[in-house]
Amino acid sequence: MGDFFEGGAGVTVTTLREHSRAGMSSCQDSDSLPPRSKVGLAGFSNPGLELGEGECERAGMEDKMEGFHLDSTRGASAGQAESQKRRGLAVRFRGVEVEIQGRQILRDVAGTVLPGELLALMGPSGSGKTTLLSVLTGRIQAKSGQVTLGGRPLTKNLRRMLCYVMQQDIFFPNLTVKDTLMCQAHLRLPDSVTFAEKEKIISVLVEELGIKKCLNTIVGNDFVRGVSGGERKRVNIACELLTDPSVMLLDEPTSGLDSSTSHSLIATLKHYAVKHQKTIISSIHQPSSLIFHMFDKLLLMSDGEVAYYGQASRIVDFFADLGMPCTAHENPADYMLDKVKESPEVRQDIVDYFNKFRISSVECPLLSKDETDTHLQSMAGELSEVKIAGTDGEGAGAELEEVESPQWASSFWMQLRTLTARNFKQQRPQILSLINVIKTLVTSVIPGLIWFQVPREEDQVKARAGMLFHLVLYWFITPIFRTLPSYPVERPIINKERLAGSYRLSAYFLAKVLSELPLAIPQLLVHITISFWLTGLNGAGAYFADMGIIALSTFTSEALGLLISVVFLGMDQTMAFSTSLIVLTVLLGGFYIQKLPFWLVWLRYLAIILFSFHATLQLEFTDDASFRCAIQSFSPHCAAAHLNNTNETAYIPAQEILDQFIIPLPVWGNILVLVLYMLAFRVATYLVLRFIRTPGK
């Protein structure tokens, strides 16, 4: 199972696709296109606006993007992907308004990012950057406004063309970088892409992102030492780039990184955007001057409004024009953030000043034509489709054509296989850790010595039953406590992956069950074997049967533990519930109390160890494993034997022992109840995950 992620030897790292430049339109190409100044904008005409040289190139390129068909790239092989690499798509958003719980979070936000561009989304904390990214990725529905990708409204299908790199780099810490990437490749690329091709894609990506040297290092986290913070961020980005998205959205990718790592990361993104003509939007907090100048465009947010949108390099002019000049020694990024935070009046002055450009019909000195267009339209409430230069002209190529693609990139079986292997790899070191080995030995050897070879006598029946109760109780509590933290720990990862539509919930759920089942077996085998033979329980037949029953009881407890962990999210609630449950189970499990008030009898059937205890009792106390009668016997049979005063040793019938414990069900009946409980817990867990613990809630 562990080899599932392992690659073949000697994968050649190829240089990155050089074709993307070839796909770009040159200014000559666009000669045949209508000049941008002819593109109609309702209510405005800017005859003086002609495209600059750079814009000419971009417009031509955008034209190509618009004509790019969303179809087979997901299904393309790596080789095809090399030659048909998805190029960027223009992202346009206009008049975006978001209201959460009656509070206006975003107000009339607009912007455009073209392929090959890097847009910095900046603003003070709480200004709405993450909210805007969520709108652009379709995770939050805007109250009004429009978001288009390559000229088409953002639909579920089109969302697959973009990726979202979240601020937190959350991974399974015990997996290596290579395992992590291969797992994502298996989940997010179609099955038609072969293992070797996936390896090749990964090789190219890690080479480009500079993480090749840590391929075999575990990812780690705050508690487990793994790759560095910067490397983990790159792994996060690499995971998203596997699907070759046209548009990348990143939420504060430099947070927690030192300045040189941040610089290197943004430089890598910039290089990637330019080289592959990808569209990149990134929120960023207080970048250094060097980093700031790597961005092409800037969208400065303040209290949910746009305080500046335009070329990043023109921000200094903008503030100078506003009468707030930024001195040469100041970092423009720090300066503008300080200004928008200075006071409500200053903030309002900046927003008002910027809005002047948005409502002006004269050429804006701070914004390029393209940017001015977007804002003018936004202010005019013009929400009709923007016809980008070239798309409405003769021979301008088709609109971005959306073709229905399957809901999931990979098949159910691929998802199941991958998630099972991943979970197994993640859990294995914890379950088979030294501390667990010691725990298993201590909890089997010490009780085994306490009950060492318990004599087969009537007055030792209680001791023998106590030993069995200890066994079933141990294998009730241990799986519950092992399972309780497993879902809370992986919940952020699972939610992230479910939001990204990486796999079916059913595949995750089944994988979780399958991968954890075999991991309990080695401990169970060792524990039961030591306990059984030290205490001298009822022979080989009972040994194997007890093993099976306790294994079943363990799986049922695991199912219960997982259910508790998905129902209660807080640790306090989880612990309070689990402690109460365990105490009541001990009490009602059939060893301490056999008779309950008639109106409370039903309670004992909630103690699931009652069934495993009753089953093991029936396997232990059989007529072929005779127990000598005590002098003061409770058994009528023994009492009769004593009365007869024969010299033969009297043995107590098994049924008389079992009658003391009031066992209503035969062994198979107890097994059946355990199976039903296990199934009920599993189904309930799935339903909670499906309908209550939906990601994003």
Ligand SMILES: Nc1ncnc2c1ncn2[C@@H]1O[C@H](COP(=O)(O)OP(=O)(O)OP(=O)(O)O)[C@@H](O)[C@H]1O
């Ligand atoms: N689910 C929500 N419920 C209530 N308020 C919310 C919710 N999500 C966001 N907000 C509010 O919206 C505003 C913008 O939040 P957002 O996270 O977009 O800001 P941000 O600019 O990304 O902040 P930061 O830089 O600190 O991450 C904040 O005032 C926040 O409290």
